[in-house]
Structures are given as structure tokens and as C-alpha cells.
Amino acid sequence: MAIIAELDKKAWNRWVKSRPVVVREICRRLPPDRLYRMKSTGQRVTLYSYSEEGSVTVNITGEYNAIVFDRQVFGIDPNDLEECDLPPSDEPIGTMLTEEKDVNALIDSRIEMLHQNGEKHNHARCRLCSARPTSESQSLQKSD
Ligand SMILES: [Zn+2]
Numbered sequence: 001m002a003i004i005a006e007l008d009k010k011a012w013n014r015w016v017k018s019r020p021v022v023v024r025e026i027c028r029r030l031p032p033d034r035l036y037r038m039k040s041t042g043q044r045v046t047l048y049s050y051s052e053e054g055s056v057t058v059n060i061t062g063e064y065n066a067i068v069f070d071r072q073v074f075g076i077d078p079n080d081l082e083e084c085d086l087p088p089s090d091e092p093i094g095t096m097l098t099e100e101k102d103v104n105a106l107i108d109s110r111i112e113m114l115h116q117n118g119e120k121h122n123h124a125r126c127r128l129c130s131a132r133p134t135s136e137s138q139s140l141q142k143s144d
Pocket residue numbers: 115121122123126127128129130
């Protein structure tokens with residue numbers, strides 16, 4: 001198992017004590033100085049924050065994974081995390097896209113692919129949806 005950060009135990013314990021029971025419970029199970037594996041995706045993650053709803057927010061970065069872009073994911077079930085080792089030295093790691101515009105272009109192209117396949121997607125962000133009025137907005141215009 002990998003310890004990835006130095007934790008000031010005294011300060012940490014003091015902080016944990018000041019948190020609601022739900023958070024204290026997660027803090028005990030998942031200290032922030034470790035590397036974890038998300039069982040559902042296999043990605044290595046570090047802890048970003050603990051939520052009073054009983055979930056955690058994690059960082060997924062190219063420091064411990066081979067990924068397209070670094071991100072944070074919230075609402076992760078603590079049961080989905082298990083401590084893990086550092087990536088083996090022969091495993092490629094890193095972040096493909098580090099420029100925000102490249103990340104945005106990738107997200108936009110994925111949304112357009114979903115749009116074209118008729119799958120559920122983020123209409124507010126979809127360039128194809130905003131290119132022509134939806135049937136809903138057309139009928140609204142008619143009733144005006
Ligand atoms: Zn669309």
C-alpha cells in the first residue's frame with residue numbers, strides 16, 4: 001500500500017474530531033495520505049474531500065494513471081475505494097490533454113457523438129442542439 005503524503009497526525013486528529021460523525025467514520029476508513037483504487041473503474045485516486053452525505057470527492061490524475069485529462073469526481077461511495085500500490089514502473093502514466101481548450105473540444109465531440117446516436121446527453125452544452133431550435137421551443141414560439 002502506498003503512503004503518498006506526509007500527514008500531521010495531531011492536526012489531522014484534531015480536525016477529524018471537529019467533524020460530524022458521518023465524516024469521522026469515513027476519515028478513519030480512508031485517511032487522506034494514501035493512494036486508493038476505485039474498484040468500479042480501476043483508476044487510482046487520491047482523496048480531495050469528505051462529504052456529510054457519506055461520500056467522498058477524489059482526484060483522478062496522470063500522476064497515478066494514464067488518463068485523457070485530470071479531474072475531480074464527487075459523490076464516490078467510500079466502499080468503492082480500496083488502498084492500493086503505486087503504479088509499477090513499467091506502467092505508462094500521464095495526462096494526454098492538459099490544455100483546457102483541448103479538454104473542452106474532447107468533451108464537445110463526445111457530447112455530439114451521443115447526440116448523433118440519439119443517446120441522453122447535456123443539451124445545454126451540445127452544439128448540435130443549439131444549432132437548430134428544438135421542437136419544444138418551436139411550439140412555444142407558435143403559441144406566442
Ligand atoms: Zn444534442
